[in-house]
Amino acid sequence: MPSNNIYNPYLMxxxxxxxxxxxxxxxxxxxxxxxxxEQFNFxxxxxxxxxxxxxxxxxxxIASSPMRxxxxxxxxxxxxxxTSALARxxxxxxxxxxxxxGNIFPLEEWKGKNLLFIAGGIALPPMRCVIWNALDLRDxxxxxxxxxxxxxxxxxxxxxxxxxxxxxxxxxxTTTVDPGGENPQWTGKVGFVPKVLEELAxxxxxxxxxxxxxxxxxxxxxxxLEKLGFTPETMYTTLENRMKCGVGKCGRCNVxxxxxCKDGPVFSYGELKKLPAEY
Amino acid sequence: xxxxxxxxxxxLLAGLADEGKIVYAPVRKGQKVFxxxxxxxxxxxxxxxxxTESPKLVLFPRYEPLISFEYQGKEVKVDDPSAAAxxxxxxxxxxxxxxxxxxxxxxxxxxxxxxxxxxxxxxxxTVISMSCxxxxxxCFCTSTGSSPGDICGSDILLTPxxxxxxxxEILTGKGASIADRCSSLFSExxxxxxxxxxAKVEKAFSHEEVRKKLSHAFDHDxxxxxxxxxxxCGACAFVCPMCSCFDIQEEGTAKxxxxxxxxxxxxxxxxxxxxxxxxxxxNQSERWRQRVMHKFxxxxxxxxxxxxxxxGRCSRACPSDMNLKEQLxxxxxxxxxV
Amino acid sequence: xxxxxxxxxxxxxxxKVQVVIGYGEGSGGKSRPVFIRSAxxxxxxxxxxxxxxxxxxxxxxxxxxxxGKAAIVAHPAAVRTIVQMIAEHQLSSGAIIVxxxxxxxxxxxxDNSSLEVYAQSHPVLFPPFVVKEIEDIAALSAAERFEFWxxxxxxxxxxxxxxxxxxxxxxxRCIVECNQPQWVSVPSHAxxxxxxxxxxxxxxxxxxxxxxxxxxxCPAGIPIGLLTIEASRIARTEFGFEPGISCDASSAMxxxxxxxxxxxxx
Ligand SMILES: Cc1cc2nc3c(=O)[nH]c(=O)nc-3n(C[C@H](O)[C@H](O)[C@H](O)COP(=O)(O)OP(=O)(O)OC[C@H]3O[C@@H](n4cnc5c(N)ncnc54)[C@H](O)[C@@H]3O)c2cc1C
Ligand code: SF4
Ligand code: SF4
Ligand code: SF4
Ligand code: SF4
Ligand code: FES
Numbered sequence: 001m002p003s004n005n006i007y008n009p010y011l012m013x014x015x016x017x018x019x020x021x022x023x024x025x026x027x028x029x030x031x032x033x034x035x036x037x038e039q040f041n042f043x044x045x046x047x048x049x050x051x052x053x054x055x056x057x058x059x060x061x062i063a064s065s066p067m068r069x070x071x072x073x074x075x076x077x078x079x080x081x082x083t084s085a086l087a088r089x090x091x092x093x094x095x096x097x098x099x100x101x102g103n104i105f106p107l108e109e110w111k112g113k114n115l116l117f118i119a120g121g122i123a124l125p126p127m128r129c130v131i132w133n134a135l136d137l138r139d140x141x142x143x144x145x146x147x148x149x150x151x152x153x154x155x156x157x158x159x160x161x162x163x164x165x166x167x168x169x170x171x172x173x174t175t176t177v178d179p180g181g182e183n184p185q186w187t188g189k190v191g192f193v194p195k196v197l198e199e200l201a202x203x204x205x206x207x208x209x210x211x212x213x214x215x216x217x218x219x220x221x222x223x224x225l226e227k228l229g230f231t232p233e234t235m236y237t238t239l240e241n242r243m244k245c246g247v248g249k250c251g252r253c254n255v256x257x258x259x260x261c262k263d264g265p266v267f268s269y270g271e272l273k274k275l276p277a278e279y
Numbered sequence: 280x281x282x283x284x285x286x287x288x289x290x291l292l293a294g295l296a297d298e299g300k301i302v303y304a305p306v307r308k309g310q311k312v313f314x315x316x317x318x319x320x321x322x323x324x325x326x327x328x329x330x331t332e333s334p335k336l337v338l339f340p341r342y343e344p345l346i347s348f349e350y351q352g353k354e355v356k357v358d359d360p361s362a363a364a365x366x367x368x369x370x371x372x373x374x375x376x377x378x379x380x381x382x383x384x385x386x387x388x389x390x391x392x393x394x395x396x397x398x399x400x401x402x403x404x405t406v407i408s409m410s411c412x413x414x415x416x417x418c419f420c421t422s423t424g425s426s427p428g429d430i431c432g433s434d435i436l437l438t439p440x441x442x443x444x445x446x447x448e449i450l451t452g453k454g455a456s457i458a459d460r461c462s463s464l465f466s467e468x469x470x471x472x473x474x475x476x477x478a479k480v481e482k483a484f485s486h487e488e489v490r491k492k493l494s495h496a497f498d499h500d501x502x503x504x505x506x507x508x509x510x511x512c513g514a515c516a517f518v519c520p521m522c523s524c525f526d527i528q529e530e531g532t533a534k535x536x537x538x539x540x541x542x543x544x545x546x547x548x549x550x551x552x553x554x555x556x557x558x559x560x561x562n563q564s565e566r567w568r569q570r571v572m573h574k575f576x577x578x579x580x581x582x583x584x585x586x587x588x589x590x591g592r593c594s595r596a597c598p599s600d601m602n603l604k605e606q607l608x609x610x611x612x613x614x615x616x617v
Numbered sequence: 618x619x620x621x622x623x624x625x626x627x628x629x630x631x632x633k634v635q636v637v638i639g640y641g642e643g644s645g646g647k648s649r650p651v652f653i654r655s656a657x658x659x660x661x662x663x664x665x666x667x668x669x670x671x672x673x674x675x676x677x678x679x680x681x682x683x684x685g686k687a688a689i690v691a692h693p694a695a696v697r698t699i700v701q702m703i704a705e706h707q708l709s710s711g712a713i714i715v716x717x718x719x720x721x722x723x724x725x726x727x728d729n730s731s732l733e734v735y736a737q738s739h740p741v742l743f744p745p746f747v748v749k750e751i752e753d754i755a756a757l758s759a760a761e762r763f764e765f766w767x768x769x770x771x772x773x774x775x776x777x778x779x780x781x782x783x784x785x786x787x788x789x790r791c792i793v794e795c796n797q798p799q800w801v802s803v804p805s806h807a808x809x810x811x812x813x814x815x816x817x818x819x820x821x822x823x824x825x826x827x828x829x830x831x832x833x834x835c836p837a838g839i840p841i842g843l844l845t846i847e848a849s850r851i852a853r854t855e856f857g858f859e860p861g862i863s864c865d866a867s868s869a870m871x872x873x874x875x876x877x878x879x880x881x882x883x
Contacts, residue, residue: 002357002359003395005396006394007540009357011355053355053536054350055533056528056796057538079554080796081796083554094353096355241551242550244525244527245525245527248391249387250543251525254577276497278560308772308838309769311772311837332774341774341804341805415645416645507678508650508652510782512778512834513778514776514836516776526803528803528804539803539804541804541805542805544776596836598778598830599670600650
């Protein structure tokens with residue numbers, strides 16, 4: 001942080017704004033202070049507190065790859081006060097950023113394995129960071145598969161990247177929209193993520209599954225994966241408990257003895273099973 | 280050992296205030312006793328069992344700016360209040376349980392990622408506590424690791440003895456620096472057994488036993504019955520010397536203002552509410568469980584730190600008579616060991 | 618008390634209700650709310666001059682509603698609260714059996730008209746300390762009164778026990794928790810406290826039945842009920858609103874009549 005006050009944010013300039021889907025934007029943020037940028041590092045899975053001065057702070061994961069050090073990206077859905085205020089910002093405006101916070105996806109441990117990413121709706125951003133990270137470290141892993149679903153075609157985020165990923169020969173991408181969410185041009189699948197997954201029936205041997213999405217999707221996806229032979233230790237997800245401080249002080253985000261901000265947000269299904277279901 | 284007379288104690292405190300230190304002492308406001316900064320010692324009271332509001336406000340105030348900001352065109356200027364050296368403070372009249380609570384509170388804020396604002400105030404704080412010669416039925420310090428004459432967390436501990444005076448234990452360097460500078464106000468007395476003067480607080484339960492039982496009690500039906508009368512206010516958390524939860528809010532105009540932290544409580548229904556409407560703790564029973572679990576299971580598991588010192592304030596403040604001591608005795612008696 | 622125990626036993630034994638909200642023996646000689654679910658426990662109920670809390674606050678608590686039909690031990694102010702809750706559509710008529718208690722009398726009220734008759738014939742009597750407080754404050758000059766409230770509100774740390782204890786503060790999202798826009802400044806400094814209590818008083822004007830539960834609940838010892846009692850006095854004397862006596866009354870703050878006076882704005 002700019003000082004030893006953990007609540008004092010970095011000042012970041014909005015370099016680029018991308019409209020992803022109705023109500024969803026991506027900000028590319030640059031440090032206003034070069035020295036701060038130089039010493040800033042993060043890993044896939046971590047998040048930050050983004051703030052509009054005068055409106056408040058909001059928690060989003062860092063959506064860009066840790067290998068691209070010139071900037072930090074976040075993708076957010078306009079929901080309440082802070083996200084609405086963020087949505088009104090323009091390129092060139094200054095916002096606050098605290099982070100990186102939280103634990104990481106253990107990519108090192110996953111060396112030599114297949115990766116299966118399963119994402120629903122607005123939850124692609126946390127995933128995008130680790131997908132790009134895995135692609136940047138492509139020779140660490142065997143097969144990389146991405147299954148991504150959204151309510152409708154309009155709700156898919158990172159459309160330009162989906163195109164790029166679809167064309168790549170070193171990964172497999174399956175996109176799907178909920179029944180009724182398709183349009184005449186749609187060439188992907190139609191159906192809820194767990195169902196599409198059942199059809200695809202990816203192999204579970206030597207594979208890590210990473211699941212991010214709304215609670216209902218996660219609830220129905222883990223059983224499908226278990227049926228396919230995944231064990232609790234090979235399935236990962238991220239939790240989104242309400243947060244304020246991001247550093248284990250404000251007491252808001254705990255699940256049992258664990259603070260999601262400090263000990264999470266990345267958990268294996270095995271770890272989750274040991275915690276009370278308070279999320 | 281040292282001792283000090285009542286009159287000299289008042290002189291000592293007045294002297295510290297004159298030196299420019301902020302002296303917090305118990306004063307009566309209406310029917311209740313609060314800690315407040317005092318310049319002269321006339322309003323300071325001594326005849327309380329416990330104050331209503333705890334002294335945690337000397338480390339962790341009701342509200343405080345974390346940063347302040349001002350827009351200058353497209354740019355933003357941010358000021359960091361932790362850059363200024365915190366004022367020297369003296370807390371007088373804290374009970375031994377309070378002093379222990381302040382120590383644990385400071386440790387909590389210092390853990391992993393230190394909170395400089397709290398640490399700064401802790402460094403500049405001297406704690407002059409007063410042993411308890413009276414206790415009431417809500418006190419249970421001896422069940423949570425403290426006791427009416429415990430020295431933990433105090434820089435000086437006074438124990439009322441005969442003849443309107445106090446035995447003074449000088450416990451730390453901070454305490455010694457005051458005692459040395461004002462040595463003429465103290466006198467030397469032969470070592471005393473202070474236990475004879477102290478209140479008796481029976482041990483009501485064992486916190487180790489409660490901790491063991493809670494570790495598998497998340498789904499126990501004890502929570503439903505126990506929390507029925509809890510109305511979900513913040514009284515218990517706000518008077519508690521160890522509750523550390525806070526909210527972060529913006530103050531001021533859209534151009535200029537500050538980001539402020541204010542006390543918050545896990546008992547409030549909106550504490551964990553997501554913008555989407557999802558709430559992991561939907562019912563009061565879940566929120567009451569969080570209160571008990573956090574203090575007696577989660578914190579001890581995570582950091583060997585019981586989140587309660589048994590001061591009894593929450594029981595005295597609760598509009599629905601939830602009575603924490605009774606609830607813990609109930610847990611000790613009725614939750615099975617596995 | 619005997620009659621109360623007998624009545625509650627009957628109600629639970631006959632299956633007319635599944636739970637009775639009442640007062641029981643608490644810690645340190647205090648009374649506390651209890652929820653009696655079996656006839657055998659009926660004798661745990663107490664009714665005496667320690668029983669001030671307005672138990673109507675529990676009627677709509679989800680955990681209590683889940684238990685089935687309820688009866689409630691209600692002092693005159695709580696009866697008025699229930700009438701007001703029915704008027705504000707927070708409670709449907711006949712949804713709860715009211716065991717109205719005052720001194721040594723017990724009446725069972727099951728429909729709107731009996732509730733109204735009871736409420737109209739049983740004015741809320743303030744405990745003596747509240748009467749004294751009202752008189753003391755009335756005797757102050759405007760400047761002194763302002764100073765009095767400044768000193769009192771300075772003690773408030775915004776624990777919202779006053780709100781939580783009030784059966785008529787039932788909004789799921791209170792105005793202090795709305796952040797778009799932020800109506801009330803959140804920290805418990807002078808301005809934040811002033812805004813909070815003025816808002817609360819305004820929201821309870823013509824609705825506060827003067828039960829005093831908020832004052833009793835306040836851990837800081839602030840006679841906070843005086844503000845809502847005063848707001849209701851204004852609504853009564855200036856606009857003729859008397860809360861808690863009619864099950865189909867309109868509310869003071871949402872009705873406008875051409876003949877409304879504006880003299881209360883001072
Ligand atoms: C680890 C983590 C990663 C996240 N990543 C993203 C992301 O990449 N993109 C995205 O769009 N959203 C993400 N969220 C959810 C996002 O934080 C909330 O939607 C957002 O804070 C709503 O804020 P608001 O101010 O607009 O809403 P308001 O209702 O005005 O919120 C008030 C306050 O409540 C808190 N809050 C409310 N809901 C949530 C929530 N679900 N999670 C955390 N805090 C909440 C915030 O602290 C906010 O300051 C993430 C949440 C977490 C915990
Ligand atoms: S929980 Fe209650 S008894 Fe324990 S320290 Fe807090 S206020 Fe005191
Ligand atoms: S979680 Fe609850 S009990 Fe624990 S410190 Fe926070 S407010 Fe207090
Ligand atoms: S235990 Fe008492 S003080 Fe705490 S939230 Fe419940 S009713 Fe309020
Ligand atoms: S109960 Fe008292 S301290 Fe709490 S918010 Fe109300 S007036 Fe303030
Ligand atoms: S967000 Fe504050 S403790 Fe986790």
